[in-house]
Amino acid sequence: MKWVKNFVLIVIGVFLYLAAITPIKAAAFSMSASTSTVSPGGTFVVTLSGNVTGNVFINVENGTASESQIWIENNSISVTITAGSRGVVRVRATPGEGLSDPQGNAVADTSSASVSVTIQQPTSSNSSRPSTPSSSNSTPVKTFNLNLSSIQVDGAVLSPDFSGDTVDYSVELPKGTTSVTINATAADSEVSIQGVGTHEVHEGNNVIELTTHHSETSTTKTYRIQVYVEEEPKVFLMYNNMELGVYPSFHGSEALEGFENTEVTIQDQQVLGKVNEQGLVLLYMVEESGEKAFYVYKDEVLYKYLPITIAGRTFISLEIPDDMKNMTGLIQQKITIDDVEYDGWVFEDETFSNYSLLYLMDEKGDIHLYQYESTEGVIQLYSGAAALKQESVDEMSNELNMMRIALIAVSVITVIILGAGFYFYKKKLSLQH
Incomplete structure (x- = not known):
């Protein structure tokens, strides 16, 4: 049954080849590439389509994407991919959390979509191959320039700057815009352009395509313009x-x-x-x-x-409230840590010159005062008491001993006075009787 084994291997090989060039469709949206092959360092366009709304994250293996995060809103949106030097470019689109359908319901299947494009190495010409004499009767191959020479969007500026070889652009329009007029000029006067004129647009992302075509060829070229209309907050x-x-x-x-x-x-x-x-x-x-x-x-x-990193920990820097700007024993000023300045306090007592206080939020959202010690680079929750050095501890210990001795002396004197008073009171009573 060797022929059966060979047949299975052929089927598997065909399947793998088709999988490399065929777009894979996720339940939430579809994804396709503008080509199945690309030259080293060349570009191609990946288009996502679907009746869903939400963020989509773009990850590229063996290449780079013009955007790592895009917003899809019940439409199609494209991303330009730049290929690496060799191998296969794999582009994966992963929906962010909160993807919803046109009714605003959460999409249950948020699996990612991916597509692969092969990087095709250029074939080198063989200089030793004899040239074929040209025939005087051969008909020259006619080529057509399908490039545009300009694109104008009323009231907006194209990004990047126009180039006939660049097919993907974006523009931003102010909120409330409901239509946009696009004009274009072909490099060849015999080339027709579809898509020019006035288009209706809505809040968010809109895709408008301009397609060039010559009557003597079936080949076309498409330019895509991502038109973003500023959205209006509702909350x-x-x-x-x-x-x-x-x-x-x-x-x-x-x-x-x-x-x-x-x-x-x-x-x-x-x-x-x-x-x-x-x-x-x-x-x-x-x-x-x-x-x-x-x-x-x-x-x-x-x-x-405002995320910051201090002593290897991540915090969020906060503005100091007015009721905390003047605290007893502290002076508000800029605190420099690793060449970065923060709002904070230092202690009035120069004994604690290595210590400062910062008003920060941790990664859970809890807000505290933190004490930073500069010589060791240590940060910790502030207990509400000033930091103490050993000299201060010894001084406080001596003061406590003196207070203890004074208290004992006062207690002894008080007992003597009370005892003497009681003695004289008893003696006075005995004389009266």
Whole structure:
């Protein structure tokens, strides 16, 4: 039955080849590549499509992605991948926590999707091969330039700058924008362009494609423009007498190591957030000026998320409250640790010049005063008492001994006085009788 074994091996080989070039579909969304092969260092486009809303994290083996985190919202979104030098480029898309369907329900199957593209090495020409004489009757192969020479988006600037060889761009439009007009010019006047004109857009990500085509060829070229319309917050919270809005997505935010996407209920509404293993919750907030940043949300109060590392431990630096700025025995000033300045206090007593206090939040969200000792580089919870050196301990011991002796002397004198008084009182009573 040797032919059976050979047949099975052939089937397995065909399956593995198809798997390398065929996009794999996850339950939540589909993923496809614009090509099955790419030259070393070349680029290709991976497109994610699906009727889901949420963050998706992009991981690339043997290459790099233009974005490591994207937001999909019931549409298609593309990422440009740059290949390595050889082998196979593997791109994996993993949905973040909180992925939802068009009705806002959590998606049960959040498995990742992946696609592979083979890096094809260029074939070197053999200079020793004899050249074939050209025939005077042969017809030259006609080539067509399908490149665009320009793209203009009304009211927006393309990123990156336009180049005919670059096919992926992005633009950002202000909130409230409902349509955008796109114009383009072909490098060849005989090339037609589909997709120019006015397009309706909605909040969040929109994908608009421009396709070029020449009547004498079936080949086309597609340019993709990611149009992001600024989203409008629907939930607002106060921070330092300012009203901040909870941003509906993480567009423009940095990836935070150790945090996963989650949903937070605020004012009876579900908003996006991030949470770490210790339960610390972050919200992506936007000011009226449009500036965005992460804030810690704890007990319905916001704290700006400013992570720091001191003595190998991670904390969140906090602004010092007004009622703590003037504390007895302490002077508020900048504390320098490893060439970084923090708001804190030093002790008025120069005996404790190596000690300082910092107002910090730990990774669980608990807020404490911490005592830092500079010579050993040690940080620990502040007990509420000043740090003591050995000289201070000896001095306090001497003072206690003196107080003990004085107390004994006072006690002896008191007993003598009371005894004398009692003696004279008894003697007076005996004389009266």
